[in-house]
Every structure is written in structure tokens, then in C-alpha cells.
Amino acid sequence: SDYSQEPPRHPSLSINAKEPFNAEPRRKDLVASYVTPVDFFYKRNHGPIPVVDDVESYHVALDGLIDSPRKLFMKDIRMLPKYTVIATLQCAGNRRTAMSKVRTVKGVGWDVSAIGNAVWGGAKLADVLELIGIPKLTHVTRFGGKHVEFVSIDKCKEENGGPYKASIPLSQATNPDADVLLAYEMNGEVLNRDHGYPLRVIVPGVIGARSVKWLDYISITAEVCQGFFMQKDYKMFPPNVNWDNIDWSTRRPQMDFPVQSAICSLEDVNMIKPGKVMVSGYAASGGGRGIERVDISVDGGKTWVEAKRYQKPGIEYIADGFDSDKWAWVLFEAIVDVPRSTEIVVKAVDIAGNVQPEGVETIWNLRGILNTSWHRVQARCME
Ligand code: MTE
Ligand code: MO
Numbered sequence: 001s002d003y004s005q006e007p008p009r010h011p012s013l014s015i016n017a018k019e020p021f022n023a024e025p026r027r028k029d030l031v032a033s034y035v036t037p038v039d040f041f042y043k044r045n046h047g048p049i050p051v052v053d054d055v056e057s058y059h060v061a062l063d064g065l066i067d068s069p070r071k072l073f074m075k076d077i078r079m080l081p082k083y084t085v086i087a088t089l090q091c092a093g094n095r096r097t098a099m100s101k102v103r104t105v106k107g108v109g110w111d112v113s114a115i116g117n118a119v120w121g122g123a124k125l126a127d128v129l130e131l132i133g134i135p136k137l138t139h140v141t142r143f144g145g146k147h148v149e150f151v152s153i154d155k156c157k158e159e160n161g162g163p164y165k166a167s168i169p170l171s172q173a174t175n176p177d178a179d180v181l182l183a184y185e186m187n188g189e190v191l192n193r194d195h196g197y198p199l200r201v202i203v204p205g206v207i208g209a210r211s212v213k214w215l216d217y218i219s220i221t222a223e224v225c226q227g228f229f230m231q232k233d234y235k236m237f238p239p240n241v242n243w244d245n246i247d248w249s250t251r252r253p254q255m256d257f258p259v260q261s262a263i264c265s266l267e268d269v270n271m272i273k274p275g276k277v278m279v280s281g282y283a284a285s286g287g288g289r290g291i292e293r294v295d296i297s298v299d300g301g302k303t304w305v306e307a308k309r310y311q312k313p314g315i316e317y318i319a320d321g322f323d324s325d326k327w328a329w330v331l332f333e334a335i336v337d338v339p340r341s342t343e344i345v346v347k348a349v350d351i352a353g354n355v356q357p358e359g360v361e362t363i364w365n366l367r368g369i370l371n372t373s374w375h376r377v378q379a380r381c382m383e
């Protein structure tokens with residue numbers, strides 16, 4: 001593969017893999033703002049960054065189970081009503097490095113920053129599909145029904161040199177409230193090359209893997225996408241499954257993200273002065289489920305205090321509230337007293353009452369996805 005035309009990147013990013021380029025920001029940079037600056041937004045790639053020079057001739061083909069296939073140019077997509085959606089994208093591999101410490105897992109290692117929150121601007125997929133004669137709110141009873149497949153122009157070695165692809169159920173794609181976007185803007189600027197220029201899919205509330213970058217075509221299919229990243233990757237297996245007994249066909253592709261949180265104001269091990277310590281970080285859940293609570297412990301999980309949650313600085317966050325961003329993370333903050341060396345822990349609860357699991361052992365899986373176990377950091381007090 002050709003990595004000679006990669007875009008420039010911010011020098012402070014931690015590089016987890018160079019080719020393909022996979023990198024995440026420092027913890028402190030990640031929670032410095034509610035909207036993650038493009039420079040500090042994690043970059044997760046499976047191949048070289050495609051070069052699209054001629055945006056005039058660039059187009060997305062729509063085909064598959066439709067009456068009249070057609071091509072949409074950027075001007076056609078810009079002609080549709082423009083929406084901005086504040087949505088958090090999280091890689092299913094976020095926090096994989098910590099899972100690997102229990103038992104080795106396969107995949108690029110990530111600390112806690114394979115997540116970011118951006119303002120995505122673009123057309124709603126439901127509007128795009130209406131253009132080709134698919135009505136809004138087309139009902140599909142099962143995951144096994146019709147899907148909308150997104151195929152990229154990039155090339156991935158896992159797909160045997162084929163393009164990256166993924167699909168979502170037609171019922172989600174045609175639901176305007178699901179806010180699935182064909183995005184051409186990120187944080188009010190033209191989408192940059194790393195994040196999918198000129199056009200990418202954003203599927204809010206779902207693992208990042210389904211938000212296909214550098215869109216080539218959209219296909220209406222009779223069933224779920226059969227591509228590598230839907231069928232042979234990004235599936236959650238029980239801890240007893242290993243590379244000798246794995247049967248990929250027994251599991252569904254992972255879609256919604258479970259509830260997650262992490263402390264970002266502290267590293268894994270910290271030297272601190274005994275006294276007040278600021279604990280801040282992020283919490284997010286999938287499927288548009290808001291964050292009901294964020295709990296902090298300064299005694300390894302025996303006792304807990306509730307952290308303050310916010311999206312907009314100074315405004316208290318209300319899960320499911322009129323002023324809250326449904327698809328976005330919340331930042332949390334607590335000032336706690338740490339008189340002696342201890343373990344500081346965070347866990348979040350979403351509005352469905354889902355709680356993060358205590359230990360990583362119980363959710364260990366061979367691909368190292370969805371490590372949502374309580375996030376723990378060590379505080380070592382200086383004498
Ligand atoms: N789309 C294409 N075409 N190629 C990819 O490698 N990676 C996916 C998804 N879309 C990928 C892709 C994965 S696994 C994630 S987590 C997100 O993009 C990352 O998006 P980002 O790099 O904009 O943060
Ligand atoms: Mo990912």
C-alpha cells in the first residue's frame with residue numbers, strides 16, 4: 001500500500017500504529033473542551049488515506065434494491081437541507097491496551113482516547129434515500145431485514161485489498177430521528193482527509209466502525225453487509241472463545257455502544273500531594289441513551305461520590321433534557337480528598353440503568369473490543 005500521501009497531523013498525538021495511521025490525543029487534551037478540536041480527534045484507519053483531488057467529479061453512487069440507481073454529486077448533497085449533529089464517535093477498540101494486560105488480545109492498542117465529540121454537518125441519510133424513492137420511516141422488523149450498505153473508496157488489506165464497508169438496518173437509515181448523516185463538515189470546517197474528505201457517514205450512538213469514511217457508494221441490500229469488518233471483526237465474543245474455537249457466524253455485528261467512562265485528568269499512575277484532587281473525564285453511552293450518573297471512588301470502589309456532569313460549561317447536564325445533546329458525551333468533574341495513596345475509580349450509569357462492569361476479566365474478548373470496565377488510576381501520595 002502507498003503511504004506517501006498522508007496528511008499532516010498534530011505532533012502531540014500518541015501514535016498507536018503508523019501505517020495504517022492510528023493515533024489518539026493525550027488524556028488532558030481530550031477533555032479540555034466539550035467539542036473535540038479536529039487536531040485532537042482520534043484517527044482510526046485500516047489503510048492509506050485516499051486522495052480525492054477533483055471534488056467536482058466526485059460522486060456517490062446509489063444502487064442495489066432500488067428502481068432507479070443514480071449518482072449524487074457534492075452539489076446534489078449540499079442542495080438537501082443541512083443538519084448539524086453533535087455526536088460522539090468511539091472506536092470499539094477504545095481502552096484495548098488495558099484489556100490486553102489481562103490476557104493478550106488482537107488489535108491496535110488504545111488508551112482511553114479513541115473517542116471524540118464533534119459537530120458534524122451534512123445531509124440526513126433519510127433525505128438522501130427519499131431522493132431515490134425510499135420513504136422515510138421504512139419499517140424493517142429485524143436486524144436480518146434490508147440494510148443500507150456504505151462502501152468506501154479506501155483499500156484495506158483485511159478485505160483482501162478491497163474497500164472498507166459496513167451497513168445499518170434500513171429502518172435506522174430512513175428514520176430522520178436517528179440523525180444518520182452524510183457529513184461534509186466537522187466542527188464547522190470542511191471535513192479533512194483523515195476524517196473522510198469529502199464525504200463520510202456518521203451513525204450516532206453506534207461504534208465508530210460503522211461510520212464509513214470516504215464514501216464511494218451506498219447500496220440497498222437484502223441483508224446485513226458481508227464485509228470483513230461486519231462479519232470477521234467488531235463482534236463481541238464471550239471470554240472462553242479463542243482463536244481455535246471461534247465461529248464468527250454465531251455473533252451479530254456490534255452496533256450500539258455500551259455505557260463508558262474514563263478519567264482523563266490523571267494518568268495510570270500519578271504522584272500527588274495529599275489533599276484535594278480534581279478528577280475529570282468523559283462518560284458516554286450508545287443508542288442515544290443519556291448519562292444518568294457518574295460515580296467516583298477514592299478507595300478503590302468501596303465508597304462513591306457523584307460527579308458533576310455538563311455538556312455546555314456552566315450549565316448542569318440533564319439526561320434526556322431539552323437542552324442536552326442526545327448523541328454526545330458528557331464531561332464530568334469532581335474535587336475529591338485524597339489523604340493517602342489509593343486507587344481512584346470512575347463508573348457511569350446511563351438512563352436505562354446500564355452500569356459499567358467492575359472488572360475487565362468478565363468482559364475479556366479475543367478482539368479486545370468494548371472495554372467498558374470501571375476505569376481505575378493510581379494516586380501515590382508524596383511524603
Ligand atoms: N471508514 C473507512 N473508509 N476506513 C476505515 O478504516 N475506520 C472506521 C470508521 N470508518 C474506517 C472507516 C473505524 S474502526 C472508526 S473507529 C472510525 O471510522 C474512526 O473515525 P475517525 O478516524 O474519523 O476518528
Ligand atoms: Mo473503530
